């Protein structure tokens with residue numbers, strides 16, 4: 001068994017049960033969360049033979065930042081439950097693998113603190129009803145060295161989770177969440193997610209931060225094009241790990257349509273959700289993604305082995321990708337094209 005395959009169960013030995021459940025769970029009936037991995041495994045390849053694969057190069061750049069591998073870490077909350085050093089440990093693990101981290105706006109560590117680790121990072125933002133709160137957070141992220149803004153667009157309301165037993169909110173500590181916001185200063189309605197967003201928000205975020213904006217949570221080609229036309233520097237095809245609209249299509253299935261819609265635009269394409277193997281990354285890159293992001297696997301690795309676990313997760317998957325590229329007869333990332341996938 002691969003080390004990666006044992007992580008979820010091993011993390012269950014260390015985490016409080018409601019936290020383990022929260023990390024694992026999807027929304028509502030758990031349909032989207034349950035089928036994400038299988039959707040990647042359902043692709044079949046058309047490998048090339050008699051190509052020189054003695055050297056394989058998986059280094060690339062993401063919105064101009066060089067990375068050693070096309071495997072990044074997605075924004076997730078409650079990292080202090082996984083490791084006492086929380087986002088700092090996650091960032092150190094990502095740094096040592098030569099990758100890039102997206103940091104949740106609900107992080108339990110200040111952006112300044114995360115920035116001081118020296119890892120390239122993007123800030124994920126939920127725009128909330130009181131835009132002053134969003135702007136304050138963005139100012140702190142810019143000051144902490146964030147290189148891009150990831151606008152999560154699939155969350156006008158938070159997907160309903162169905163819990164058997166105490167919820168995570170009953171067991172976490174006050175410092176685990178929202179270190180970048182004085183939540184007590186605002187009424188709940190100010191902090192609620194904005195449910196009136198349009199593509200105009202992309203220009204607003206770009207202008208206010210001076211940073212490129214990626215839109216996360218896109219599952220349709222027409223939406224990707226609307227975002228690109230509105231100035232999005234990147235699109236992240238995502239169904240939020242199956243935690244928003246249950247029954248939303250697997251990202252493995254959505255990716256080709258989005259790639260087709262973005263063809264000929266400068267907008268970079270990323271994907272997350274259910275990516276667990278080198279072959280899944282091979283498929284994602286062949287179908288047009290520039291890099292993939294990992295959510296739950298990074299939380300499990302952080303729980304089980306701290307920052308070294310995160311580094312191992314990323315480097316293991318990078319090695320699996322290299323191995324798969326050799327077997328597919330594709331020594332460079334540029335050689336990963338849609339014809340590698342059987343229709």
Ligand SMILES: Cc1cc2nc3c(=O)[nH]c(=O)nc-3n(C[C@H](O)[C@H](O)[C@H](O)COP(=O)(O)O)c2cc1C
Nearest residue numbers: 023074075076077104152240241273274294295296
């Ligand atoms: C415990 C948990 C917390 C998450 N928190 C956030 C968040 O704060 N912001 C966000 O945009 N996405 C969040 N996500 C979604 C991830 O960024 C990502 O889209 C998803 O986990 C990818 O699927 P995977 O877990 O199968 O890799 C969260 C996911 C999990 C599992």
